Amino acid sequence: MDLSPDIEGLLRQLAPQTLAALTRRYGHFDLAEDAVQEALLAAAESWPSAMPDNPAGWFTTVARRRLTDLLRSEQARRRREQSEAIRTVPLASDAPDEVWPSGERDDSLVLLFLCCHPSLTPPAQVALTLRAVGGLSTAEIARGLLLPEATITRRITRAKQTILDSGDASPCRTRPSGRGGWTWCCTSST
């Protein structure tokens, strides 16, 4: 791309200044660098035919918008990944009961149903399932869900209380092992 020496000189000056300003204001050095590169491209395309009245202001505004746009995309991607991760939690109890020797059944299926108790909100179901069925620590769940540990602690505590308050030991119709499953769930590992 052929730029006049004037424009090229101006951009050489504006790019590092804007990168410094964006980084100082918003952090994200890497994304700010991408944003400035895109602003450079936009300027190189439009300035030769239409020079803005305030080139520095134009350049900063475009770079700032690009940074915001890049951040939004990245955050949307993380949200998608997060919900995907939640959706694909492997269920250890998918296997049929027959795989366990007679007399020994895996109660985790009952537990799983309990953790999905209809009176719980989906976030509560997820947290409780990861704790009770998945055996993850509160800290691990918090890290996985990108939430503060205290939030998860409260969520799990409230979920257990909600199940207790509902008076319904297990939402699954057959309730293969009676109240055993849910008692375990509501009393162990706080």
Next chain:
Amino acid sequence: MKYMIMTFGDETAWDALGLGGSQATWSDEEVAEHFQAMGAFYADLAASGEMVTGFGLADPSHTVTVEMRDGRPVASDGPYAEAKEVLAGFGIIDVASHDRAVELAGRFAALVQTRVELRPVMDGAGQDL
């Protein structure tokens, strides 16, 4: 007595004014009109001595969460949870009565065309806390 008026919005609130990730979705005239109306409202409050301070906040994608982990403050981007409405701006007013605060909140809501919330500020100045 002081009150905080808070305005809320989703991403489109920033996009409308060109403060988000692209050019303004409103026309230049609409944007200018909005800022002029806000400016006039703030000027009224400044003249009556009821304005303490007020600011709009940057696009929510720039939010950072800082929390204590193992006794040390740790900063991370986000929250990423898709919030329909987040804090978009706030003003602190110093008024004679709750009624006046509600009245001003009403004018503010009309200006920003969204729900606003009003909360008393605990400034320790009165016995009304």
